[in-house]
Amino acid sequence: MGTQSTGSAVRSYNSSPGVGARALSLVPGTKSQQELIGEIDDGILIQGVSGLHSGVNPVSGDFLQEPKGY
Numbered sequence: 001m002g003t004q005s006t007g008s009a010v011r012s013y014n015s016s017p018g019v020g021a022r023a024l025s026l027v028p029g030t031k032s033q034q035e036l037i038g039e040i041d042d043g044i045l046i047q048g049v050s051g052l053h054s055g056v057n058p059v060s061g062d063f064l065q066e067p068k069g070y
Helices: 033-038
Strands: 046-050 066-069
Antiparallel strands (some): 046 066
């Protein structure tokens, strides 16, 4: 595909490696919410999630959250 690997694979004890992130860190930017929304051609706006750790399955690695937004 013409790209170099970033080494960002994750896996559980019973699966092959796949694309994923383990320690995701989000840093604040300088754009307003309206500027960010204006740059999106197709997407959704998630304004919050409920039960941050309730949707994590440590065995399968599945991550399920209930989003709140538009």
